[in-house]
Amino acid sequence: MLLLALDTATPAVTVALHNGTDVIASSSQVDARRHGELLLPAVDRVLAEAGLKLDAVTGIVVGIGPGPYTGLRVGLMTADTFGLALGVPVHGVCTLDGLAYAADIEKGPFVVATDARRKEVYWARYADSRTRLTDPAVDRPADIADQVAGLPAVGAGALLYPDTFPGAHEPEHVSAAALAGLAAEKLAAGEELPAPRPLYLRRPDAQVPKNYKVVTPK
Amino acid sequence: MTDSRDEPLVLGIETSCDETGVGIVRGTTLLADAIASSVDEHARFGGVVPEVASRAHLEAMVPTIDRALKEAGVSARDLDGIAVTAGPGLAGALLVGVSAAKAYAYALGKPLYGVNHLASHICVDQLEHGPLPEPTMALLVSGGHSSLLLSSDITSDVRPMGATIDDAAGEAFDKIARVLNLGFPGGPVIDRYAREGDPEAIAFPRGLTGPRDPAYDFSFSGLKTAVARWIEAKRAAGEEVPVRDVSASFQEAVVDVLTRKAVRACKDEGVDHLMIGGGVAANSRLRALAQERCEAAGIRLRVPRPKLCTDNGAMVAALGAEMVARGRAASSWDLSADSSLPVTDPHVPGHSHDHDHDHVHEVSKENLYS
Numbered sequence A: 001m002l003l004l005a006l007d008t009a010t011p012a013v014t015v016a017l018h019n020g021t022d023v024i025a026s027s028s029q030v031d032a033r034r035h036g037e038l039l040l041p042a043v044d045r046v047l048a049e050a051g052l053k054l055d056a057v058t059g060i061v062v063g064i065g066p067g068p069y070t071g072l073r074v075g076l077m078t079a080d081t082f083g084l085a086l087g088v089p090v091h092g093v094c095t096l097d098g099l100a101y102a103a104d105i106e107k108g109p110f111v112v113a114t115d116a117r118r119k120e121v122y123w124a125r126y127a128d129s130r131t132r133l134t135d136p137a138v139d140r141p142a143d144i145a146d147q148v149a150g151l152p153a154v155g156a157g158a159l160l161y162p163d164t165f166p167g168a169h170e171p172e173h174v175s176a177a178a179l180a181g182l183a184a185e186k187l188a189a190g191e192e193l194p195a196p197r198p199l200y201l202r203r204p205d206a207q208v209p210k211n212y213k214v215v216t217p218k
Numbered sequence B: 001m002t003d004s005r006d007e008p009l010v011l012g013i014e015t016s017c018d019e020t021g022v023g024i025v026r027g028t029t030l031l032a033d034a035i036a037s038s039v040d041e042h043a044r045f046g047g048v049v050p051e052v053a054s055r056a057h058l059e060a061m062v063p064t065i066d067r068a069l070k071e072a073g074v075s076a077r078d079l080d081g082i083a084v085t086a087g088p089g090l091a092g093a094l095l096v097g098v099s100a101a102k103a104y105a106y107a108l109g110k111p112l113y114g115v116n117h118l119a120s121h122i123c124v125d126q127l128e129h130g131p132l133p134e135p136t137m138a139l140l141v142s143g144g145h146s147s148l149l150l151s152s153d154i155t156s157d158v159r160p161m162g163a164t165i166d167d168a169a170g171e172a173f174d175k176i177a178r179v180l181n182l183g184f185p186g187g188p189v190i191d192r193y194a195r196e197g198d199p200e201a202i203a204f205p206r207g208l209t210g211p212r213d214p215a216y217d218f219s220f221s222g223l224k225t226a227v228a229r230w231i232e233a234k235r236a237a238g239e240e241v242p243v244r245d246v247s248a249s250f251q252e253a254v255v256d257v258l259t260r261k262a263v264r265a266c267k268d269e270g271v272d273h274l275m276i277g278g279g280v281a282a283n284s285r286l287r288a289l290a291q292e293r294c295e296a297a298g299i300r301l302r303v304p305r306p307k308l309c310t311d312n313g314a315m316v317a318a319l320g321a322e323m324v325a326r327g328r329a330a331s332s333w334d335l336s337a338d339s340s341l342p343v344t345d346p347h348v349p350g351h352s353h354d355h356d357h358d359h360v361h362e363v364s365k366e367n368l369y370s
């Protein structure tokens, strides 16, 4: 098994190669505005570091979010197209699950929260690093305060709002290494991973115009 | 004639607005033109919603690439290059196409060519009428652009002669269609009504045609307001709005200015070929009036068939093939989507970080990272 994992659902542009037991090369860069520019060079670097070519890969793992849409789509579109060109399966993994796995918490419950911008967080509750208890959601931190009260929390969304998440700690962003590790475990256990479809959680901002604007001065 | 097998086989990806286009060409021969459009999803909003378009591109890309390959009957392995619209256009939408093109080119081990959307609109005519004469004058009119461009080499030299100072011509069609309650998009429906109307029924203004006005620039904002006011006055007086005559007279005002300025630019520059492209080039009256005026001026008119005038992947492939044929440098893996890529850059050669241009990335006005 050789998995190429990538995630662009948080400010991190992160890529890893995983042979089913270990991460053999990885790269993470934090730059929330340059996912599109950074991802392919990162893939190229990681492959070069491992001394491998892309066609050696047997599967693609991609973070499906939730995350800011523009960046999120860079990873998904790249993964989809790799899958098409190489004829290998593309597996989705919830980005919050990747963060939970990296947090390495044996006994929860705990919370993963990432920055959803517009003063909101993407979040979910976990029993332990491998077991999610709630569907990913997007909310204002103050509105979920009683649901997360007293729980440890990880992720940039938790670190950003200490009033709601006083117990916030690292990791801040997801790593493709964690995403790959989680996917490798699940695939080895014969579990099915979700399709590589984005978790947007919000509808597009668009308003149906009521009527055209009258131009005749009153 | 060289063996067509020697000509570059290129796949082109276009996602600058609401069409997911994947085209395949061999040199100047069209092999496939696959399109998935999200236009119906935008109709109820009365215009293209950038986030809706971006989501649709992501869904449609892989199936559209598949369809284009089947249509062309070629294998991805045999491609000589992958071309993609790097800009200008909606930033988030462009980024989906650029991401796909980079991944595809990288996985197949093929060179990548990030190309200019406007130059592609010009180059597509090679698929219809053979190699572009050099120089060629081009009038590009669509919902996103209205420009007069002069090109002596479509891969390296595109000079802007004039452009709209406010609305694009296609935008004016959409807005007037909305005032008349004809739905979105406005171009085709106004064209249809106009055929049964009198283009001289109402004397609508011709923007920027005064003796001191810039010779090749356009303005459609004043016309749009004049037409809306005329309709509102009719409604206020309790009279019925003559939709056919309004459509015909409005359309005539637009195409009169477009063709007059394009022909004048050809004459002034001593260019004997005019090509017209972009979605509005599908307008029947624009085609007819341009033909008439070009004939009178001894200019040869080249207008591709309507399907090649609207945004599509074949036009991107056509320009990509020309880049390969002329040995232009491929783009690098850090190629970015540039919503305001200047028209003077037909493509984005490698080492894009050394290559900066001083313009603001604000054309699309969308909240990119929301």
Ligand SMILES: [Zn+2]
Residues within 6 Å of the ligand: B117, B121, B142, B144, B278, B279, B310, B311
């Ligand atoms: Zn266009």
